[in-house]
Amino acid sequence: MDLGSKxxxxxxxxxxxxxxxxxxxxDIMGEIMAASNKQIVGIKQVTRVIVDMDQAKQQNPAS
Structure with missing residues:
Protein backbone atom coordinates (compact mmCIF):
# COMPACT_ATOMS: atom_id res chain seq x y z
CA MET A 1 0.00 0.00 0.00
CA ASP A 2 1.47 3.35 -0.93
CA LEU A 3 1.37 6.49 1.21
CA GLY A 4 -1.56 8.02 -0.68
CA SER A 5 -3.72 4.96 -0.08
CA LYS A 6 -2.79 4.90 3.59
CA ASP A 27 -35.06 9.14 8.58
CA ILE A 28 -35.62 11.19 11.73
CA MET A 29 -36.85 14.14 9.68
CA GLY A 30 -39.33 11.83 7.96
CA GLU A 31 -40.60 10.64 11.33
CA ILE A 32 -40.96 14.24 12.52
CA MET A 33 -42.87 15.14 9.35
CA ALA A 34 -45.23 12.18 9.79
CA ALA A 35 -45.87 13.12 13.43
CA SER A 36 -46.44 16.74 12.46
CA ASN A 37 -48.96 15.71 9.83
CA LYS A 38 -50.83 13.63 12.43
CA GLN A 39 -50.89 16.64 14.75
CA ILE A 40 -52.24 18.84 11.96
CA VAL A 41 -55.07 16.37 11.35
CA GLY A 42 -55.86 16.28 15.08
CA ILE A 43 -55.84 20.07 15.37
CA LYS A 44 -58.18 20.36 12.38
CA GLN A 45 -60.56 17.86 14.00
CA VAL A 46 -60.57 19.75 17.30
CA THR A 47 -61.10 23.04 15.47
CA ARG A 48 -64.04 21.56 13.56
CA VAL A 49 -65.65 20.34 16.80
CA ILE A 50 -65.21 23.77 18.41
CA VAL A 51 -66.75 25.49 15.38
CA ASP A 52 -69.66 23.03 15.40
CA MET A 53 -70.22 23.60 19.13
CA ASP A 54 -70.10 27.36 18.64
CA GLN A 55 -72.61 27.19 15.80
CA ALA A 56 -74.92 24.98 17.87
CA LYS A 57 -74.75 27.44 20.74
CA GLN A 58 -75.54 30.36 18.45
CA GLN A 59 -78.58 28.51 17.09
CA ASN A 60 -79.80 27.81 20.61
CA PRO A 61 -79.10 30.96 22.65
CA ALA A 62 -80.91 29.56 25.69
CA SER A 63 -77.90 27.29 26.35
Missing part, protein backbone atom coordinates in the same frame (compact mmCIF):
# COMPACT_ATOMS: atom_id res chain seq x y z
CA UNK A 7 -3.79 8.56 3.94
CA UNK A 8 -7.07 8.13 2.10
CA UNK A 9 -8.22 5.06 3.99
CA UNK A 10 -9.36 6.96 7.15
CA UNK A 11 -10.90 9.66 4.97
CA UNK A 12 -13.04 7.04 3.23
CA UNK A 13 -14.13 5.60 6.57
CA UNK A 14 -15.03 9.06 7.84
CA UNK A 15 -17.03 9.81 4.69
CA UNK A 16 -18.96 6.55 5.14
CA UNK A 17 -19.77 7.58 8.73
CA UNK A 18 -20.95 10.97 7.51
CA UNK A 19 -23.17 9.34 4.88
CA UNK A 20 -24.65 6.94 7.47
CA UNK A 21 -25.38 9.83 9.84
CA UNK A 22 -27.00 11.88 7.06
CA UNK A 23 -29.25 8.90 6.28
CA UNK A 24 -30.23 8.69 9.97
CA UNK A 25 -31.03 12.41 10.03
CA UNK A 26 -33.20 12.02 6.92
Missing amino acids: LLEPVGATMNEVIDNVKRVI
Whole structure:
Protein backbone atom coordinates (compact mmCIF):
# COMPACT_ATOMS: atom_id res chain seq x y z
CA MET A 1 0.00 0.00 0.00
CA ASP A 2 1.47 3.35 -0.93
CA LEU A 3 1.37 6.49 1.21
CA GLY A 4 -1.56 8.02 -0.68
CA SER A 5 -3.72 4.96 -0.08
CA LYS A 6 -2.79 4.90 3.59
CA LEU A 7 -3.79 8.56 3.94
CA LEU A 8 -7.07 8.13 2.10
CA GLU A 9 -8.22 5.06 3.99
CA PRO A 10 -9.36 6.96 7.15
CA VAL A 11 -10.90 9.66 4.97
CA GLY A 12 -13.04 7.04 3.23
CA ALA A 13 -14.13 5.60 6.57
CA THR A 14 -15.03 9.06 7.84
CA MET A 15 -17.03 9.81 4.69
CA ASN A 16 -18.96 6.55 5.14
CA GLU A 17 -19.77 7.58 8.73
CA VAL A 18 -20.95 10.97 7.51
CA ILE A 19 -23.17 9.34 4.88
CA ASP A 20 -24.65 6.94 7.47
CA ASN A 21 -25.38 9.83 9.84
CA VAL A 22 -27.00 11.88 7.06
CA LYS A 23 -29.25 8.90 6.28
CA ARG A 24 -30.23 8.69 9.97
CA VAL A 25 -31.03 12.41 10.03
CA ILE A 26 -33.20 12.02 6.92
CA ASP A 27 -35.06 9.14 8.58
CA ILE A 28 -35.62 11.19 11.73
CA MET A 29 -36.85 14.14 9.68
CA GLY A 30 -39.33 11.83 7.96
CA GLU A 31 -40.60 10.64 11.33
CA ILE A 32 -40.96 14.24 12.52
CA MET A 33 -42.87 15.14 9.35
CA ALA A 34 -45.23 12.18 9.79
CA ALA A 35 -45.87 13.12 13.43
CA SER A 36 -46.44 16.74 12.46
CA ASN A 37 -48.96 15.71 9.83
CA LYS A 38 -50.83 13.63 12.43
CA GLN A 39 -50.89 16.64 14.75
CA ILE A 40 -52.24 18.84 11.96
CA VAL A 41 -55.07 16.37 11.35
CA GLY A 42 -55.86 16.28 15.08
CA ILE A 43 -55.84 20.07 15.37
CA LYS A 44 -58.18 20.36 12.38
CA GLN A 45 -60.56 17.86 14.00
CA VAL A 46 -60.57 19.75 17.30
CA THR A 47 -61.10 23.04 15.47
CA ARG A 48 -64.04 21.56 13.56
CA VAL A 49 -65.65 20.34 16.80
CA ILE A 50 -65.21 23.77 18.41
CA VAL A 51 -66.75 25.49 15.38
CA ASP A 52 -69.66 23.03 15.40
CA MET A 53 -70.22 23.60 19.13
CA ASP A 54 -70.10 27.36 18.64
CA GLN A 55 -72.61 27.19 15.80
CA ALA A 56 -74.92 24.98 17.87
CA LYS A 57 -74.75 27.44 20.74
CA GLN A 58 -75.54 30.36 18.45
CA GLN A 59 -78.58 28.51 17.09
CA ASN A 60 -79.80 27.81 20.61
CA PRO A 61 -79.10 30.96 22.65
CA ALA A 62 -80.91 29.56 25.69
CA SER A 63 -77.90 27.29 26.35
